[in-house]
Amino acid sequence: MRQQEDSVHRIIALQQEVEQLKHAVVSHAVVDQAIGVVIAYAGVLPGTAWDVLKEVSQHTNTKLREVAEHIVQWPRCEWLPPEIRQALDSSVERHRHSPVPSGSVDAR
Template identity: 80%
Template sequence: MIALQEEVEQLKHAVISHAVVDQAIGVVIAYGGLNPGSAWDVLRTVSQHTNTKLREVAEHIVQWPHCQWLPPEIRHALDTALASRRRPGQDAVAG
């Protein structure tokens, strides 16, 4: 019974984490003008370059529009990842 309860808790956590990542993809799409696949790649790149779990990066990015602040290392990695995906002549979005 305990194992089943642990599995249910793990599944709940996974569903919540997935929802936060999906929301963060939406923020990156809006901020960077990317398609969903590219936005996912940007989140993964930010996670890798900041040595931060993807879920934590996603949580920061989801809160960013509300609190108007991102940790500097995440903001730098996000802007760098977006700049590498922009087409020549495409303007950066102010933020």
């Protein structure tokens, strides 16, 4: 009986883990798409676009995935929440004026 209970608990734990992994894969895809939008919008490198997304998330106190979802929808719906748009523009502007490490190529 104890072994059967352990098996049931293990199955439940594995099902929960699978659901968490599915959620993580979707979140990662949305963040990658948002990086692409920031690259196209600001003409920055992928690493810089990632930094911009993190900064927007931190400055607006909004989860990164939520920021990414807004940014991915932005070209289609032509609207961003004002606080996200302001933080995005500010972060892009900061990164445009930051020095580029030697040896790297920037699309500015």
